[in-house]
Amino acid sequence: MMAMNAKQPFAVHPALSEPKFSSLHPGSEAMRRVCLPAPQLQGNIFGGFDETLLARAEALAAVEAASHGKSHPFKPDATYHTMSSVPCSSAAALAHPSLHPALEGDLLEHLSPALSALGAAEPGVAPHHLGAMGPLQQAMGMVHAACPAGEVESDPRELEAFAERFKQRRIKLGVTQADVGAALASLKIPGVGSLSQSTICRFESLTLSHNNMIALRPVLQAWLEEAEAAQREKSAKPELFSGAERKRKRTSIAAPEKRSLEAYFALQPRPSSEKIAAIAEKLDLKKNVVRVWFCNQRQKQKRMKYSAVH
DNA sequence: ATGCATGAGCT
DNA sequence: GCTCATGCATA
Numbered sequence: 001m002m003a004m005n006a007k008q009p010f011a012v013h014p015a016l017s018e019p020k021f022s023s024l025h026p027g028s029e030a031m032r033r034v035c036l037p038a039p040q041l042q043g044n045i046f047g048g049f050d051e052t053l054l055a056r057a058e059a060l061a062a063v064e065a066a067s068h069g070k071s072h073p074f075k076p077d078a079t080y081h082t083m084s085s086v087p088c089s090s091a092a093a094l095a096h097p098s099l100h101p102a103l104e105g106d107l108l109e110h111l112s113p114a115l116s117a118l119g120a121a122e123p124g125v126a127p128h129h130l131g132a133m134g135p136l137q138q139a140m141g142m143v144h145a146a147c148p149a150g151e152v153e154s155d156p157r158e159l160e161a162f163a164e165r166f167k168q169r170r171i172k173l174g175v176t177q178a179d180v181g182a183a184l185a186s187l188k189i190p191g192v193g194s195l196s197q198s199t200i201c202r203f204e205s206l207t208l209s210h211n212n213m214i215a216l217r218p219v220l221q222a223w224l225e226e227a228e229a230a231q232r233e234k235s236a237k238p239e240l241f242s243g244a245e246r247k248r249k250r251t252s253i254a255a256p257e258k259r260s261l262e263a264y265f266a267l268q269p270r271p272s273s274e275k276i277a278a279i280a281e282k283l284d285l286k287k288n289v290v291r292v293w294f295c296n297q298r299q300k301q302k303r304m305k306y307s308a309v310h
Numbered sequence: 311a312t313g314c315a316t317g318a319g320c321t
Numbered sequence: 322g323c324t325c326a327t328g329c330a331t332a
Contacts, residue, residue, distance in 0.1 A: 196328045201311060212326060250314050250330050273322075291322085292315060299325070 156310040159213050160206060166220055167204040173227050177201050184223055192219055209299075210306055253293065257283045261290070265297050 170180060177200035185194040195216075202208045203216050253261070264271065264279055271279065271294060280287040 198312080198328055199326085202327090205311075207312085208327095209325070215326090248315075248329055252313080252331090270323090289314080293313095295323075295325095296314065298323090302324095 156210070159210075159217065162217060162221070163204050163206055163213070166224060169224055169228065170204075173231060175227065177204070180220070180223060183227070184219060187219070187223055187226060189219065189222065206307065207303060209303060251286075251289050253285065253289070257285060261293055261297070265294065269294070269298055269301070 170177075175183070176197070178197035180200045181195040181197055183194075184192060199208070199216075200220075203213065203220065206213065208216070260283055261279070264275075268275065273291075276290050276294065277287050279285075280290040283290070
């Protein structure tokens with residue numbers, strides 16, 4: 001496939017970074033760590049009472065399971081792990097483990113008071129200088145160059161409004177999210193290829209990182225304008241490209257395991273390799289699956305934290 | 311709409 | 322091995 005993850009050659013436009021993101025520099029990750037609530041405490045806890053904590057996390061998971069067990073009816077689904085033969089119990093994947101926010105929050109707070117503090121301690125998602133930003137960098141550059149710097153805002157409120165307007169106008173054009181993603185390539189913006197339906201969807205629902213939103217906006221705005229112009233002259237033609245025969249299988253983590261993972265995450269969002277291995281063994285999951293789960297969970301938490309503050 | 315995965319670049 | 326952007330597969 002093409003190099004879709006070229007490093008970002010430049011940072012977010014100055015006007016785009018507000019106070020929250022002023023920490024926008026290559027070393028922001030290090031800084032974020034410094035801001036973590038009582039890091040050494042977490043480290044000691046997890047490092048010294050491994051088994052105890054693992055047990056507590058599991059107990060927590062068990063309590064939660066019992067609390068709304070009936071809300072988690074097992075589905076006679078045979079989890080398909082074509083590529084990642086995760087030996088889930090035959091009674092695997094549940095519909096959705098939506099934990100009760102109240103109950104969960106309560107329990108977790110007792111187990112990890114530092115967790116709640118974290119939310120307040122880290123207001124912004126501190127978008128660094130962005131590493132894997134994608135080919136859209138160049139597009140951003142172009143758009144910015146062609147736009148009066150004054151009108152390019154990064155105000156979260158503005159972004160939210162744009163996303164909503166975008167969706168509305170997109171629907172008005174009768175174009176699907178997938179169509180938009182594919183059509184992006186025909187914009188011929190240097191360095192900008194197509195995007196998936198997932199990404200367009202996430203953009204519209206604001207479930208991308210702030211930086212990602214900022215980066216994509218100019219591109220999507222450009223597409224929108226072109227699409228509307230094209231429609232005016234009656235020559236809109238979305239283009240889809242035939243897919244391939246690639247088959248990737250998705251691991252499905254059963255609800256009980258997921259609950260445990262969430263409990264572990266509350267205790268330690270960044271478990272060491274050893275901890276991950278231990279957790280993986282206890283839950284009978286592949287270590288890499290657990291590692292990726294934690295990575296994804298962290299990404300999700302960041303987004304949630306950000307939207308919660310804005 | 312969202313869960314799990316991949317890969318680039320960085321440390 | 323992490324973060325981040327992004328995507329395939331699937332509910």
